[in-house]
Amino acid sequence: MEKIRIALIGYGNVGQAFARMLLRRKDYIMEKFGLEPMITGISTGRRGGIIRSEGIDTTGLTDEMFNKELKALDVIDFGEYDIMVELTPINIMTGQPATDHIKHALELGKHVITANKGPIAWHYRELRDLALNKGLQFRHEATVMDGAPVYNLVQETLMGCKITEVKGILNATTNFVLTEMEKGVSYEEAIEEGRKQGFVEADASMDLDGWDASAKLTALMNVLMDVEITPLDIRRTGIGGVTKGDLDQAAAQGKKIKLLCHGWLDENGQPIGVVEPTLVDQNDLAAIMDATMSYVTVNTDLTGEMTMIEHAFEPEIDHTAYGVLSDLLRILTEITR
Amino acid sequence: MEKIRIALIGYGNVGQAFARMLLRRKDYIMEKFGLEPMITGISTGRRGGIIRSEGIDTTGLTDEMFNKELKALDVIDFGEYDIMVELTPINIMTGQPATDHIKHALELGKHVITANKGPIAWHYRELRDLALNKGLQFRHEATVMDGAPVYNLVQETLMGCKITEVKGILNATTNFVLTEMEKGVSYEEAIEEGRKQGFVEADASMDLDGWDASAKLTALMNVLMDVEITPLDIRRTGIGGVTKGDLDQAAAQGKKIKLLCHGWLDENGQPIGVVEPTLVDQNDLAAIMDATMSYVTVNTDLTGEMTMIEHAFEPEIDHTAYGVLSDLLRILTEITR
Numbered sequence: 083m084e085k086i087r088i089a090l091i092g093y094g095n096v097g098q099a100f101a102r103m104l105l106r107r108k109d110y111i112m113e114k115f116g117l118e119p120m121i122t123g124i125s126t127g128r129r130g131g132i133i134r135s136e137g138i139d140t141t142g143l144t145d146e147m148f149n150k151e152l153k154a155l156d157v158i159d160f161g162e163y164d165i166m167v168e169l170t171p172i173n174i175m176t177g178q179p180a181t182d183h184i185k186h187a188l189e190l191g192k193h194v195i196t197a198n199k200g201p202i203a204w205h206y207r208e209l210r211d212l213a214l215n216k217g218l219q220f221r222h223e224a225t226v227m228d229g230a231p232v233y234n235l236v237q238e239t240l241m242g243c244k245i246t247e248v249k250g251i252l253n254a255t256t257n258f259v260l261t262e263m264e265k266g267v268s269y270e271e272a273i274e275e276g277r278k279q280g281f282v283e284a285d286a287s288m289d290l291d292g293w294d295a296s297a298k299l300t301a302l303m304n305v306l307m308d309v310e311i312t313p314l315d316i317r318r319t320g321i322g323g324v325t326k327g328d329l330d331q332a333a334a335q336g337k338k339i340k341l342l343c344h345g346w347l348d349e350n351g352q353p354i355g356v357v358e359p360t361l362v363d364q365n366d367l368a369a370i371m372d373a374t375m376s377y378v379t380v381n382t383d384l385t386g387e388m389t390m391i392e393h394a395f396e397p398e399i400d401h402t403a404y405g406v407l408s409d410l411l412r413i414l415t416e417i418t419r
Numbered sequence: 420m421e422k423i424r425i426a427l428i429g430y431g432n433v434g435q436a437f438a439r440m441l442l443r444r445k446d447y448i449m450e451k452f453g454l455e456p457m458i459t460g461i462s463t464g465r466r467g468g469i470i471r472s473e474g475i476d477t478t479g480l481t482d483e484m485f486n487k488e489l490k491a492l493d494v495i496d497f498g499e500y501d502i503m504v505e506l507t508p509i510n511i512m513t514g515q516p517a518t519d520h521i522k523h524a525l526e527l528g529k530h531v532i533t534a535n536k537g538p539i540a541w542h543y544r545e546l547r548d549l550a551l552n553k554g555l556q557f558r559h560e561a562t563v564m565d566g567a568p569v570y571n572l573v574q575e576t577l578m579g580c581k582i583t584e585v586k587g588i589l590n591a592t593t594n595f596v597l598t599e600m601e602k603g604v605s606y607e608e609a610i611e612e613g614r615k616q617g618f619v620e621a622d623a624s625m626d627l628d629g630w631d632a633s634a635k636l637t638a639l640m641n642v643l644m645d646v647e648i649t650p651l652d653i654r655r656t657g658i659g660g661v662t663k664g665d666l667d668q669a670a671a672q673g674k675k676i677k678l679l680c681h682g683w684l685d686e687n688g689q690p691i692g693v694v695e696p697t698l699v700d701q702n703d704l705a706a707i708m709d710a711t712m713s714y715v716t717v718n719t720d721l722t723g724e725m726t727m728i729e730h731a732f733e734p735e736i737d738h739t740a741y742g743v744l745s746d747l748l749r750i751l752t753e754i755t756r
Contacts, residue, residue, distance in 0.1 A: 107579055230725055231572070231576030235576060241748040242744060365707050379728075384566075388568075390725070
């Protein structure tokens with residue numbers, strides 16, 4: 083059976099979960115597409131890289147198998163593979179080095195999947211056009227709402243509609259902190275609790291200051307509304323200024339405060355993006371989103387509003403890995419037609 | 420430019436809205452697919468039918484253009500068209516005559532779109548397999564949640580996932596009546612008000628008794644979970660037994676009563692479907708669905724729960740028409756690859 087060879091650039095939690103999920107769906111892929119999926123390259127941050135054209139057994143990886151000298155770009159430039167999966171840690175202020183990884187792979191004629199929102203927030207149009215010109219697939223479903231198929235919802239199922247507005251709750255950390263503060267937990271304690279539960283990072287400032295939400299809103303607007311903005315164009319307010327008093331006052335009015343993301347086109351067709359703590363009614367969809375839920379509502383000229391919700395799921399990492407897998411399945415659908 | 424010819428079997432509100440929407444997106448379709456869409460057959464319930472291979476101007480239809488003798492099957496059997504759109508009124512207890520219309524068209528080698536849930540609830544597998552064997556497209560996005568892309572969500576964007584459970588609120592009439600009763604309006608007055616607003620039918624019993632919800636749940640389960648059941652297999656309870664006292668008692672506990680649909684596989688892999696008035700918490704997604712909203716949550720083995728909400732949209736008829744248009748666009752995508 084013909085092989086489909088995959089290089090994983092970045093091999094942390096998501097990469098490992100994806101490798102496990104790929105094994106779980108190997109038979110399905112072989113049956114449906116007549117292709118045997120195989121991981122032929124891995125690049126890690128600390129252990130180095132592996133290039134092995136006959137395939138890597140990801141269930142039995144040892145440190146000795148890695149070559150410390152092999153950097154990400156080495157695996158990308160010298161590996162033998164058909165699809166590059168970009169999973170390196172995000173730099174939310176530049177989209178690098180992920181953007182360069184993706185460019186190298188596309189230039190070399192490889193399809194690309196990324197779960198990294200940086201390149202989509204900073205360099206989407208360039209990467210999209212590069213892929214288009216090369217006749218390659220460039221997919222990024224896991225960059226917003228993890229595995230929830232937001233991009234595909236619009237591109238595959240709302241065909242012919244023009245997206246005029248997107249809104250939603252896109253950042254779990256801030257949503258969790260606000261939910262905890264409503265219960266009387268302090269800002270600092272809430273962050274600490276989120277760290278214990280494993281979904282708040284050591285440096286949570288990118289979340290708390292609204293940068294993560296801004297990057298996701300930017301990514302959604304760039305892709306779905308075909309605009310060209312960066313996270314710097316978003317009117318951004320984090321949750322640092324929200325006090326227990328604000329939340330109590332909201333509750334007294336039957337309301338809540340949520341960090342909402344909202345993007346639309348103004349009367350001149352210019353894109354406007356806003357991320358800010360917002361008073362919402364208790365019957366509002368936003369109000370019932372607990373910390374582990376997120377949602378996106380899109381408004382279109384033909385269908386009005388449509389919402390997709392991602393529910394809590396343990397462990398959440400699998401959600402992101404599924405987003406990557408679903409991108410892989412779409413690529414295989416396209417290239418085997 | 421090559422033509423793509425469409426026969427509309429049934430030409431009520433949805434058919435007319437679809438014809439308008441098709442005109443609105445004619446340029447888009449010609450540009451995207453290189454095909455000029457054209458309606459070449461129309462069948463109505465009372466006015467008769469039209470067959471006109473050079474195309475029908477739907478903006479200037481007069482009674483004189485219809486041939487009273489032409490029945491639906493005449494237009495299907497003798498018309499010149501590529502795609503048949505089935506929009507006749509539903510018979511929820513048999514799926515007829517829509518099912519026969521679809522079979523005729525498929526046997527004749529035509530692609531089929533339907534907004535009629537009857538055939539999907541009663542004869543889905545037979546019709547699906549007939550289309551598959553003939554290499555034809557059979558699409559039915561508008562049968563549940565109007566234009567909201569529930570089927571496509573699963574089939575196009577949750578590829579590789581096994582759907583293990585579906586649940587949601589699928590019937591607007593019962594949801595509206597329960598919402599009005601919460602406010603103190605009587606059952607009968609609520610129904611009358613729904614009739615005035617135009618979305619409750621003269622004979623509302625199929626809605627109130629839960630048959631419409633059961634047919635939709637059946638359709639979802641047949642398509643998404645690949646089972647073979649009919650609406651008779653659903654454990655069905657309508658809302659006729661729900662009193663103002665029940666709603667007040669629920670409210671006193673901080674809850675609401677909603678007509679929920681719920682389908683899953685039992686421990687032996689047998690499909691179970693239940694439609695019944697259900698107590699839900701006020702923070703539950705179901706509780707914030709007002710009369711004009713509906714939702715479906717699907718649970719999958721790889722991604723956990725995912726929800727799609729359809730919001731209020733005026734006029735709702737356009738939602739259904741968009742469902743039909745989106746099916747058309749998918750068919751054009753497939754046949755022009």
